Amino acid sequence: xxxxxRVTKVYPNQMVxxxxxxLHIKPKxxxxxxxxxxxxxxxxxxxxxxxxxxxxxxxxxxxxxxDTITSRDVPLVRRRIGVVFxxxxxLPGRRVGENVAFALEVSGARSREIKxxxxxxxxxxxxxxxxNAYPHELSGGERQRVAIARxxxxxxxxxxxxxxxxxxxxxxxxxxxxxxxxxNRFGTTVLLTTHNKEIVNALKRRxxxxxxxxxxxxxxxxxxxxxxxx
Amino acid sequence: xxxxxxxxxxxxxxxxxxxxxSTAATAVMTxxxxxxxxxxxxxxxxxxxxxxxxxxxxxxxxxxxxxxxxQINGFKKSLTDSGxxxxxxxxxxxxxxxxxxxxxxxxxxxxxxxxQAGDALPSSxxxxxxxxxxxxVIEAVVNQAANKPLLDPTAPPSYTxxxxxxxxxxxxxxxxxxxxxxxxxxxxxxxxxxxIFNTIRMAIFTRRDxxxxxxxxxxxxxxxxxxxxxxxxxxxxxxxxxATILSCLLLFGGATKVAxxxxxxxxxxxxxxxxxxxxxxxxxxxxxxxxxSSLLAMSRYLKL
Numbered sequence: 001x002x003x004x005x006r007v008t009k010v011y012p013n014q015m016v017x018x019x020x021x022x023l024h025i026k027p028k029x030x031x032x033x034x035x036x037x038x039x040x041x042x043x044x045x046x047x048x049x050x051x052x053x054x055x056x057x058x059x060x061x062x063x064x065x066x067d068t069i070t071s072r073d074v075p076l077v078r079r080r081i082g083v084v085f086x087x088x089x090x091l092p093g094r095r096v097g098e099n100v101a102f103a104l105e106v107s108g109a110r111s112r113e114i115k116x117x118x119x120x121x122x123x124x125x126x127x128x129x130x131x132n133a134y135p136h137e138l139s140g141g142e143r144q145r146v147a148i149a150r151x152x153x154x155x156x157x158x159x160x161x162x163x164x165x166x167x168x169x170x171x172x173x174x175x176x177x178x179x180x181x182x183x184n185r186f187g188t189t190v191l192l193t194t195h196n197k198e199i200v201n202a203l204k205r206r207x208x209x210x211x212x213x214x215x216x217x218x219x220x221x222x223x224x225x226x227x228x229x230x
Numbered sequence: 231x232x233x234x235x236x237x238x239x240x241x242x243x244x245x246x247x248x249x250x251x252s253t254a255a256t257a258v259m260t261x262x263x264x265x266x267x268x269x270x271x272x273x274x275x276x277x278x279x280x281x282x283x284x285x286x287x288x289x290x291x292x293x294x295x296x297x298x299x300x301q302i303n304g305f306k307k308s309l310t311d312s313g314x315x316x317x318x319x320x321x322x323x324x325x326x327x328x329x330x331x332x333x334x335x336x337x338x339x340x341x342x343x344x345x346q347a348g349d350a351l352p353s354s355x356x357x358x359x360x361x362x363x364x365x366x367v368i369e370a371v372v373n374q375a376a377n378k379p380l381l382d383p384t385a386p387p388s389y390t391x392x393x394x395x396x397x398x399x400x401x402x403x404x405x406x407x408x409x410x411x412x413x414x415x416x417x418x419x420x421x422x423x424x425x426i427f428n429t430i431r432m433a434i435f436t437r438r439d440x441x442x443x444x445x446x447x448x449x450x451x452x453x454x455x456x457x458x459x460x461x462x463x464x465x466x467x468x469x470x471x472x473a474t475i476l477s478c479l480l481l482f483g484g485a486t487k488v489a490x491x492x493x494x495x496x497x498x499x500x501x502x503x504x505x506x507x508x509x510x511x512x513x514x515x516x517x518x519x520x521x522x523s524s525l526l527a528m529s530r531y532l533k534l
Contacts, residue, residue, distance in 0.1 A: 049446075072450075079448035089443050093247075106449035108233045150447065 001027040001158065001189050002048070007057035009043050009213075017043035019213040020057070025191065027157070030184045032200050033193045034224055035210035041193045044210070045162050048191075049083055050074045062157055079107050082151030082159040082188075086166035088143045090135040090150075097122065097131040100149045107154060117153055125149045125179060141172030148179060152188070159183060161192045165199065173199065200224035237453060241460030248433060248461075255422075255429045255465045256472075259519065262418040263473035263512055269411030271481055271497055276404040278496035288319075289357040289368055292385035295323050297353070305380055309357060314367045319356040326351040352382040419519065426462050426523035433458060434531045441532070451534045458532070462524035466516025474512050 004023035010016050018040045025031050035041050046052040047059060050066065059066040062080060069077060090099050097118050104114045122128050125145040135143055144164055151159055161180055165173035177192075177199055184190045194200060200207060200223065207222025208215055217225060245252050291309075293302070306318050321329065327344065330351060334340045344350065359365055371377065372387055381387075434441070444454050481494070481501060501508060 051445075075448040075450045077448075078446065083446060089439070089446065091440055091443060102443070103447040105236055106444060106447055106453055110232060154448075 001025055001029070001062060002191075003058070003060040004044075004047075005058040005060075007047065007059060008055050009040075009047060009052065010055045017213055018047075018054075021210075021213065021215060023208070023215060025189060027189055028184070028187050030181065030190045030203070030205045031192070032203060032205060032207045032222070033191065033210060034195070034200060034207060039210045040213040041210055042162070043213075045083075045160055045191075045193065048158075048160060049081060050077050075106075079154055080156055080158070082148075082154070082156040084144065084147040084151050084159070084161050084164050086163035088135070088140075088147045088167075090143060090146055092135050095132050095134055096127060096138070096146050099135065099146055100153055103150045103153050121149045121153050124152070139172065140168045141175055144168065144172075144176050145179065148176070148183070152183060156188070158189045158191065161190065163193055163195065165194060165196055170198075177203070197224040233453060237456030238460055240457035241464065244433060244437070244457050244461045245464050248429070248436075251429045251432065252461070252465065255426050255462075256468050258418070258422045258425045259465050259469035259516060260472045260476075262415070262422040262519070263469050263516055264476050265411070265418050266415045266515070267473055267477035267508075267512065268480060269408075269415050271477060271501075272411060273404075273408055274497045274500065275494045276400075276407060278494075280400055280404055288388075289359060289365060290388040291355045291357065291372055292352040292382040292387065293354060293380055294382050295353055297380055301380060302353075302355075305377060306355060308371050308374070308377065309355065309368065312367045312371045314360050314364055316358040316360050318358075321354045321356060323351055323353045326353065352385055422519060423523045423526075426465060426520055427527045429465075430458050430462055430524045430527035431531050433461065434527065445534065454534060455528055455532065458528060459521055459524050462520035463517045464520070466518070466520035467513060470509070470512040470516035473516075474509050 002023065002025040004021050007018055007021045007023075008016070009018040021040070021044070023044075033041050033044065043052065047054050047066075048061060050069070054066070061077075064077065064080075066077075091102065094102065100118050100121055101114045104117060109117075119128065119131065122131055125148055127142060127145050127149065130138060130142065130146075135146065138146065144167075148159075148161075148164075159180070164176050164180070168176060173196065180190050180192060181203075204221045206220050207217070207224070209217035209222070209225055293305070297305075302320055306320065309315055309318060330344060331341055357368060359368060369387075372381070441454055478501070481498060
């Protein structure tokens with residue numbers, strides 16, 4: 001599903017963010033990536049969503065070799081991957097339903113299709129009653145659910161959750177993690193980055209630890225560790 | 231197609247959301263398009279006026295009545311050779327009397343006075359000049375020493391009269407107006423481009439989060455750029471509508487007030503015949519200014 005083969009990313013200021021990174025994530029896996037700030041987690045995600053291009057090595061996602069894609073293909077790549085962020089990135093002037101529908105609108109879905117899909121997705125994330133609410137009327141947990149609904153509305157095979165619980169209290173954080181697990185059970189590959197030690201340890205799923213642009217630890221039922229996996 | 235409508239809807243929404251900026255940009259664009267149109271109308275009207283006045287003016291050179299046909303033909307040839315002559319007409323003394331009687335047929339007293347004086351009118355050569363600004367060429371021919379003995383000493387040629395001064399004034403005024411109109415139009419063209427450029431720049435800045443989200447969910451470059459281009463072209467379309475209405479009001483309403491000085495009939499009939507073409511031209515111009523300004527702003531501030 002996701003293959004990184006000796007991937008290196010050097011930024012124009014000569015900062016090496018990833019250095020010969022090898023990574024293989026199988027379909028339907030739930031993988032947590034941990035690492036200190038500046039370890040290379042964000043760069044890894046940016047390479048997956050093609051916000052950045054790798055300097056060397058090979059990236060293959062869902063059978064698509066990233067060396068072969070042009071700038072015209074980038075939107076299509078992004079439509080195959082759902083992404084949620086710590087700061088939700090919702091459109092404040094649009095209602096919940098419109099925010100979720102937005103992802104389908106940009107890809108040219110028909111209005112009828114959108115009207116059918118949005119309520120279903122809101123039901124999945126437990127926000128059926130909030131379709132007409134504005135983001136500022138929701139709690140942090142609810143906003144993150146909207147972001148997840150938007151990321152999933154196009155039924156991507158991969159969902160990247162970049163610090164999705166960073167702005168949430170423990171109760172809401174757990175609800176989001178449970179939602180991600182549910183989505184994973186339906187067959188979506190989930191890639192989670194987090195600094196929340198309790199969540200990582202309680203998940204008992206595959207944990208990849210990154211330090212200074214390299215994978216220093218990769219365990220099937222891993223625990224939260226930093227600094228060289230200690 | 232559905233994507234196209236979504237881009238238009240988003241552009242319209244952006245336009246409404248930034249009502250003050252949109253109004254300012256549209257107002258400047260309206261001034262620009264109106265100026266261009268007024269400049270066009272004035273040029274057309276002034277050109278028609280000058281043409282009308284100059285067409286009516288003949289330079290009349292009065293000759294002695296005892297010249298031989300060879301002398302007359304020689305004089306006509308020297309005028310033609312000056313290069314500033316469209317046509318030449320020789321008016322014999324008898325023809326001059328007939329013309330005079332025709333012109334004054336409602337004034338029997340004048341005709342009676344002429345009959346009492348006998349064949350008192352001199353023969354003449356009526357010259358229609360190609361370029362009324364350069365009558366000096368004809369004047370030079372008339373003043374040649376060889377031609378002096380042919381002229382009637384009691385009646386000097388008419389180009390030195392007050393009409394030439396009037397024509398000169400109109401020509402000078404038209405030239406000034408044309409230059410001023412062009413300069414003002416060009417200046418406002420630059421100003422409106424800059425203002426729309428700045429409006430779109432601010433729109434890009436205030437919507438940077440939205441743009442980021444659009445990129446994130448896989449919007450194509452044109453789906454992101456489209457609303458900005460449409461927003462800017464909307465300024466042009468609305469401005470074109472207002473400018474056309476203003477210009478027509480000015481032409482059909484205001485023209486009658488100066489109709490005795492300036493010939494608007496050609497311009498009015500041109501407008502009546504080509505009103506659709508004029509509206510389309512205004513729209514196209516407005517859309518081009520809007521689109522080019524927004525594309526410039528996006529190439530600088532919207533990195534996708």
